[in-house]
Amino acid sequence: AGQRYEAENSPAVCQGTIDSNHAGYSGSGFCNGTSAVGAYSELTVTAVAAGTATLGVRFANGTGAARPASLVVNGSTVATVSFESTGTWTAWSTKTLTAALNTGSNTVRLVSTTAAGLPNVDFIDVR
Numbered sequence: 001a002g003q004r005y006e007a008e009n010s011p012a013v014c015q016g017t018i019d020s021n022h023a024g025y026s027g028s029g030f031c032n033g034t035s036a037v038g039a040y041s042e043l044t045v046t047a048v049a050a051g052t053a054t055l056g057v058r059f060a061n062g063t064g065a066a067r068p069a070s071l072v073v074n075g076s077t078v079a080t081v082s083f084e085s086t087g088t089w090t091a092w093s094t095k096t097l098t099a100a101l102n103t104g105s106n107t108v109r110l111v112s113t114t115a116a117g118l119p120n121v122d123f124i125d126v127r
């Protein structure tokens with residue numbers, strides 16, 4: 001079983017606002033990132049052993065255009081992710097990514113690469 005890290009729970013950082021106006025999210029809300037290049041949602045995740053982890057990012061993108069982001073793990077960009085349209089802001093989807101994690105604490109940051117900003121980010125499941 002994996003561990004769920006909610007984007008609205010400290011020590012997570014949401015450069016934007018924690019909102020709860022689009023149903024279907026987990027926990028108490030989601031991160032609505034600022035609409036700007038570089039705005040991020042950061043989760044601090046723990047790994048019991050170093051190695052490749054699967055990251056399930058739950059998001060919603062109610063626009064018609066993708067919301068691309070860099071996946072930055074412990075300060076290094078490891079992938080570019082295209083968060084496609086999910087149709088509406090209440091339609092949540094999970095994007096499965098992989099990344100190498102260190103034993104113990106790791107920062108996982110999704111950083112907007114366009115002026116439109118990130119999709120709304122609900123949580124990351126790590127296993």
Ligand code: GCU
Binds near residue numbers: 035119
């Ligand atoms: C709308 C929507 C927000 C979303 C924003 C966006 O304002 O209600 O939840 O974050 O669009 O385009 O990012």
